[in-house]
Amino acid sequence: MDIHHRLKELSKFLSDYSTSLMAVGVHSSRIVKTTSRIAESFGFYVDMTIFQKTIIMTLRDKDNTHSYSTVNKIKSMALNFEINSRLSSLSWEAYDEHLSLDELKEKYTEILNKPRLNKWLVLFLVACANASFCRLFTGDWSAMLLVFIATLVGFFVRQQLMERHFNHMFVFVFSAFTASMIACTSLLYHIGNTPEIALGTSVLYLIPGVPLINGVIDIIEGHVLAGTSRLINAALLIICIAIGLSLTLLLFGVETL
Incomplete structure (x- = not known):
């Protein structure tokens, strides 16, 4: 050759x-x-x-x-x-x-070609992880339960929309809206002592941590163009999460977290 x-x-x-x-x-x-x-x-x-x-x-x-x-x-x-x-x-x-x-x-x-983890197992583990975040931010057990349910539904919606090849920014907006709408019931019906924590942490499973970390690493190591584009993409996704959460607050008339 x-x-x-x-x-x-x-x-x-x-x-x-x-x-x-x-x-x-x-x-x-x-x-x-x-x-x-x-x-x-x-x-x-x-x-x-x-x-x-x-x-x-x-x-x-x-x-x-x-x-x-x-x-x-x-x-x-x-x-x-x-x-x-x-x-x-x-x-x-x-x-x-x-x-x-x-x-x-x-x-x-x-x-x-190695098979990925079962999506139902991933769904359950993500819900457990987000409920743990709620506890980390001093949420009580009722808040953790609501966050667990909100994450289950929100992440399931995200999985379904991604499988149908929807625009990933729309997916983030709709998933954040779905999860925060479920968690907002803690404020509406005065469930538990930390309803604000439940609402605030219900969307944390969507935070694009890997692009944020990789973007910073890329810039530090001299790959400025790639790092900047990653950070911009991550920032857009965070804005989409904020939009989804804001839609819930507007819909239910919640003024402050």
């Missing part, structure tokens, strides 16, 4: 690999390091420019006499820390064991 063909095949794989990392919630520096590690295992070097929706990559040999460039869109995938970890481990496996490209593709496909 001549060097041009090798560069082309490896570049296509690395382009898919890096966009998958971006999609599941990896910060930019880690994407560059893991992708470069695989390229070095084949004796090549990679230069990357990471944007919010695309990754531009150039794969070249040591003497910079042969190169191949690709532009690939970021995949539409949910955040997944297991895939994140396994794809990162794959880069070390490629570097330490000098895997062939066919072996890499096989392992990569296996990682991406």
